Amino acid sequence: MDFFANNIFLIMFLPLWICLIIISGAFIRLTENRKMTAFLTSISTLTGLVFSIALFNDIKSPQPIIIEDSFSWLNIDNLNIYLGVLLDSTSAIFLVILMLISLLIQIYSYGYMKNKEEFNKYFVYLNFFNFAMTGLILSPNLIQLYIFWELVGVASYLLIGFFHKKEDVSQSAKKVFIINRFGDTALLAGIIFFAYFSITYMNQQPNEFLAFSDLDYFHNQLQSLTYPNVYNLVLSLFLIGAFVKSAQFPFQQWLIDAMKAPTPVSALIHSATMVCAGIFLIIRIYPLLSDELLKIILSIGLITAVLCAFIAISQNNIKKMLAYSTSSQLGLMFTAIGLQSIPVAIIYLVIHSFTKALLFLCAGNISQISNSIETKDISGLRKIDFYLAIYWLIGALSLSGLFFGGFTSKEMLLNIAENNKSILFLILLTSFMSTFYIFRTYFNIFEGNKREEYKIINEKSMSFALMTMVIFVIFPGFLFKVSQINMLCLLAFGVCITAIFSAYFSNKCNKIMIPPLLYKLSQNELFIPNLYNSIGRLFNLIYFAVNIIDKYVIEGFINITVKITKFISNIISKLQNGNIQTYVSYSIFSIGIILLIILYLYFMALRS
Amino acid sequence: MFEITLYHYLVLSLILFAIGFIGIIISKNIIKVLICIEIVMSAINLNFIAFTAYKNYLFLSGMIFALFITAISAVQTAIGLVLIYQIYKNKEKITSEEIEELKG
Numbered sequence: 076m077d078f079f080a081n082n083i084f085l086i087m088f089l090p091l092w093i094c095l096i097i098i099s100g101a102f103i104r105l106t107e108n109r110k111m112t113a114f115l116t117s118i119s120t121l122t123g124l125v126f127s128i129a130l131f132n133d134i135k136s137p138q139p140i141i142i143e144d145s146f147s148w149l150n151i152d153n154l155n156i157y158l159g160v161l162l163d164s165t166s167a168i169f170l171v172i173l174m175l176i177s178l179l180i181q182i183y184s185y186g187y188m189k190n191k192e193e194f195n196k197y198f199v200y201l202n203f204f205n206f207a208m209t210g211l212i213l214s215p216n217l218i219q220l221y222i223f224w225e226l227v228g229v230a231s232y233l234l235i236g237f238f239h240k241k242e243d244v245s246q247s248a249k250k251v252f253i254i255n256r257f258g259d260t261a262l263l264a265g266i267i268f269f270a271y272f273s274i275t276y277m278n279q280q281p282n283e284f285l286a287f288s289d290l291d292y293f294h295n296q297l298q299s300l301t302y303p304n305v306y307n308l309v310l311s312l313f314l315i316g317a318f319v320k321s322a323q324f325p326f327q328q329w330l331i332d333a334m335k336a337p338t339p340v341s342a343l344i345h346s347a348t349m350v351c352a353g354i355f356l357i358i359r360i361y362p363l364l365s366d367e368l369l370k371i372i373l374s375i376g377l378i379t380a381v382l383c384a385f386i387a388i389s390q391n392n393i394k395k396m397l398a399y400s401t402s403s404q405l406g407l408m409f410t411a412i413g414l415q416s417i418p419v420a421i422i423y424l425v426i427h428s429f430t431k432a433l434l435f436l437c438a439g440n441i442s443q444i445s446n447s448i449e450t451k452d453i454s455g456l457r458k459i460d461f462y463l464a465i466y467w468l469i470g471a472l473s474l475s476g477l478f479f480g481g482f483t484s485k486e487m488l489l490n491i492a493e494n495n496k497s498i499l500f501l502i503l504l505t506s507f508m509s510t511f512y513i514f515r516t517y518f519n520i521f522e523g524n525k526r527e528e529y530k531i532i533n534e535k536s537m538s539f540a541l542m543t544m545v546i547f548v549i550f551p552g553f554l555f556k557v558s559q560i561n562m563l564c565l566l567a568f569g570v571c572i573t574a575i576f577s578a579y580f581s582n583k584c585n586k587i588m589i590p591p592l593l594y595k596l597s598q599n600e601l602f603i604p605n606l607y608n609s610i611g612r613l614f615n616l617i618y619f620a621v622n623i624i625d626k627y628v629i630e631g632f633i634n635i636t637v638k639i640t641k642f643i644s645n646i647i648s649k650l651q652n653g654n655i656q657t658y659v660s661y662s663i664f665s666i667g668i669i670l671l672i673i674l675y676l677y678f679m680a681l682r683s
Numbered sequence: 684m685f686e687i688t689l690y691h692y693l694v695l696s697l698i699l700f701a702i703g704f705i706g707i708i709i710s711k712n713i714i715k716v717l718i719c720i721e722i723v724m725s726a727i728n729l730n731f732i733a734f735t736a737y738k739n740y741l742f743l744s745g746m747i748f749a750l751f752i753t754a755i756s757a758v759q760t761a762i763g764l765v766l767i768y769q770i771y772k773n774k775e776k777i778t779s780e781e782i783e784e785l786k787g
Contacts (some may be wrong), residue, residue, distance in 0.1 A: 656716070656779055660708050 079129040082143050083160050086123040086170075087209045093119045094202035099193050112198045113185040120181055122207060124174040131167040143288065145215050154274065156284050161215035165358055165421065169212045172425055173348050175547065176432050177205055180343040183436055186534035187339050187443070197237060197337070204230035208348055212355065216283040217266050220356070224262065224320070227352060228255045228531045231344050235336040247332040250607075254329040258319020262356075265312030272309070272450055276300040290362045303365070310368055313360055314375075321353025323409065324379040327402040328607050331600075334394040338442060341394060342435030346401045347428035354408050358417055367536040373413025377501050379406030382601060384508035388589075389597040393438050393448045393520070396512055399600075401431055401472065401504060410502065411488055419487045426473070426480035426551050433544040436514075437463060441520065442542070443532050450516060455525035462538070464521040466545055471517055473548050475510035477571050480551035489563045499563075503570050510574035511581075518582035692733035699726035713770070713777045717763045724756045 093115050130142070145159020162170075181201060188194050207226035214220040236248030270285060271291060297306060317323075322330035333345045344350075348576075357364075357372065364372070378402045384531075387399035404427045411420035438448060440463055445453045457464040472478045476485030485506065493499045581588055589597075599605075650661075699722055708720030728749045735745030770776050 245741060653782075655782070656708050662705065 079126050080133065083126070083130070083142060083144070083162060083213070086126045086174075087160075087206060087213060089119040089211070090116075090202040090205035094199050094206065097195055097199050097202070103364045109185075109189070109194050111183065111239075112195050116198050116202055117178060117185075119202065120174055120178040123205070124171070124178055124207070127167065127170040127174045130162060131171050134162070134164050134167045143215060148553070154284055156218055157216060157286070158219050159215045160213045161287060162213060165355070165417075166212045166426065168421055169351070169355055170209065172351075172428050173205075173208055173212065176343060176347045176428060177201075179544055180339050180432065180436070182536050183439070183540035184337075184339045185340075186537035186540075187439055188337065189534070193237075196408065197234075200230060200233045200237070201340075201343075204234065204344060204349075208352075211352060215286055215288070217269070217287075220359070221259075221263060221266055224316075224352065224356075225259060225614045226348055228259060231255070231333070231349055234340045234344060235333050235335055237340070238335070244335045247335040249330050251329045254326060255319060258316045258326065261312045261319070262316025262652075265309055265316060268309040268312065272297055272301060272306075287359050288362065291669070294363050307365060307367055310360070310365075311371065313356065313363075314371060317353035317356045318375060320356070321350050321405045321409070322398075322402045323353070323375050323406060324382055324402075325603060325606075327379065327383055327399070330402055331395055331604075333479045334392075334398050338394070338435060338439030341398075342439070345398065346431035346435055350401060350405060351424055351428065354405065354412070354420060354473060357409070357412055361412070361417060368613070369413050369415060369477065371413075372409050373498075376406045376409025376411075376413055377498065379403060380410060380505040381406075381501055381508075384505045384512070384598050386597050387512045388508055389594060390512070390517070391450045393436075393441065393450060393516060396516060397431065397434055397438060400509060401683055403509065404431070404474075407488060407502065407505065410498070411491065414491050414498075416487075416491045419491055421483075422551075423484040423488060426484045426548075429544060429547045429551070430470055430473040430481060433466060433541070433548050434474065435543055436537075437467045437470060440532060440537065442619065444529050445526075446528075450519040453520045453526075454523035455521070456529070457521040458525045459529050459531065463541075464517075466541055467517055467521065469545055469548055471510075471513040473518055474513050475571050476506055476567060479549045483551065485567060486564055489567055493563065503567060506567060507570045507574045508610055510571045511578045514575050514578035515582060518579055522582070588641070689733055689737040692729060692737075696726045696729040696733065696760065699723075699729065711778045713767050713779055713782075714764075716779065717760060717767070720763075721756060721760065724752060728752055 076342060096115065097112055100233060142160060145157040145161075147155055148158045149156040181198075184201065186196065188197055191197075204227070207223050207230050211223035211227055232248050232252040235251055236245050239245045239248070266276055266285070266511040273285070276297060319326045319329075330345055331423035334341055336345065383399045383403035383406065385435065387396050387403065390396040404423075408423050408427070411417075411423055440460070441453065441456065442448045444456065444459060444463075447453060469479065476482055488502060489499065492502055513591045577588075596602075702727060703719045703722030703724075706722065707716055710716050710719060731745040731749045731752070735743065739745065767777055770782065774781060
């Protein structure tokens with residue numbers, strides 16, 4: 076087993092290597108072969124999967140091995156910045172999820188992108204994303220985490236803008252990137268502040284700067300040395316970074332725009348792996364968090380869970396609905412962290428990742444079958460593709476927490492929230508709404524009358540990936556044991572069943588039975604997109620002012636300089652007229668001046 | 684009686700130099716320029732000889748220098764004439780205003 080631990084760098088750099096191979100292959104026209112590209116990519120991810128499972132086994136064993144290996148990257152005075160690898164139980168779990176979902180989605184993508192342009196580019200981006208995400212998960216200190224945090228953002232930007240020839244897609248990609256920059260900047264500011272505190276106030280510097288393994292020590296030292304309010308403010312910058320990356324309220328807007336990406340990418344990045352980076356960061360800096368900050372996390376998590384689920388109720392676009400659902404579920408994970416229960420958050424995340432990836436892959440199939448992802452264009456799909464309906468149903472049941480993995484995770488969440496009635500109520504409310512929207516979509520899409528224009532998709536790689544994903548959705552339900560079946564469990568069950576029936580009836584009546592005002596709010600996504608647009612307009616105003624200053628003040632100044640220089644050089648260039656005699660006279664004239672100066676100095680020296 | 688001192692020679696040499704130099708600058712014909720260069724050379728020669736004769740006549744280095752300068756100026760004149768001949772063959776003119784390829 077030492078082999079895996081020693082060569083852990085391999086899983087990080089294999090995807091990058093494959094990515095370079097594909098790029099250079101495209102340059103020299105060797106691997107235009109699409110099968111080869113997909114094969115290389117999945118092989119590299121498969122290697123990563125084998126590695127990560129082996130390492131996960133190591134860590135699960137009675138004597139857990141924590142691999143920590145780093146090398147010095149920058150030395151500034153007594154400040155050492157390291158790059159390297161830190162693999163403990165958290166990162167091992169994240170790594171396994173990443174590799175597994177990546178592998179399945181790469182296999183799925185082969186079928187999905189088969190007839191699309193720029194197939195190789197797509198796989199280059201996927202590999203690049205794998206590299207960046209692995210680096211993020213394995214990073215041993217905050218600085219490396221930040222570097223890969225940005226790289227993940229770049230990969231996400233590239234993949235969202237993959238169909239960049241459409242105007243709105245590239246606009247969305249830019250919007251996503253800019254909103255993400257906001258969080259990144261907050262995170263960077265937090266890291267800088269934190270570094271400043273640790274350099275200024277700590278007497279004894281640990282060997283490795285800002286390493287996660289030293290955070291406990293940092294916390295104990297810094298808390299006694301700084302004002303608690305200031306310290307909390309600095310840490311809340313980290314929280315903003317995490318909230319933006321994990322699409323929490325009010326930043327969830329970027330996730331909605333990210334849905335312009337190809338559907339497998341949405342399944343990989345915007346539901347299963349990248350959006351969990353925020354959770355990962357919070358788990359990593361958990362030793363630093365004080366009670367107030369945990370309360371903030373808890374409340375933001377609950378607000379997001381409820382509001383996003385509420386918005387998702389009336390969305391008619393499947394991918395948009397799933398995106399809001401992702402935000403809402405991530406909110407529940409933050410709730411679990413806020414309730415100081417990291418394992419529950421991680422288990423919830425694992426199960427949610429598989430469930431949501433499955434649902435997104437189903438959405439990909441649906442969009443290929445019907446050429447649309449609007450629920451109003453699709454109905455009666457069960458008669459076309461029975462298995463797809465079953466898959467979606469399994470995903471829906473797991474998401475709502477009725478059966479399979481979702482049941483386990485929801486049960487754990489309810490158990491830790493047992494003592495606080497209001498939190499419990501909000502979680503149950505979210506659960507009700509999640510069940511409602513997911514089943515509403517099921518009844519809309521799969522039941523009802525079949526339409527004619529559908530084409531049947533029969534792609535082996537796609538169905539293989541879907542089937543495997545289904546196994547991983549069902550399987551975790553048996554992996555974790557639920558403590559006991561209690562009243563809470565029955566209550567949650569009742570809530571979900573009610574939600575399914577109300578979804579069925581609302582589909583029958585063809586409208587959602589909530590007050591019109593609420594419906595309007597939900598339909599318009601709480602007017603948050605409008606808010607973002609008005610912020611955009613504000614920036615347009617600033618842009619206008621800056622543009623005028625740039626055009627008339629700065630550019631005018633530069634133009635004047637250019638004109639003056641031109642004028643002077645025109646005069647000077649007349650001196651060089653090509654006549655040797657003129658040059659001779661210049662030289663004699665200047666020699667004369669030099670002689671005069673020397674004479675003057677000589678006489679001055681004589682006089683004094 | 685009027686005695687000829689070093690300063691007379693130096694003033695004569697200065698006058699010669701000035702005449703030669705002004706000739707270099709203002710004459711249009713290149714052959715005239717060449718002649719004027721010779722005048723400047725002889726002004727310098729006169730300086731050397733005068734200084735040797737009045738200040739340092741035991742050491743004849745100034746005289747020898749004058750000899751060298753005479754020889755070199757002869758060579759230089761020969762080369763200059765050849766160049767001027769070539770220019771004349773190409774352009775059929777030897778006025779200095781025509782030769783301005785070096786114009787910036």
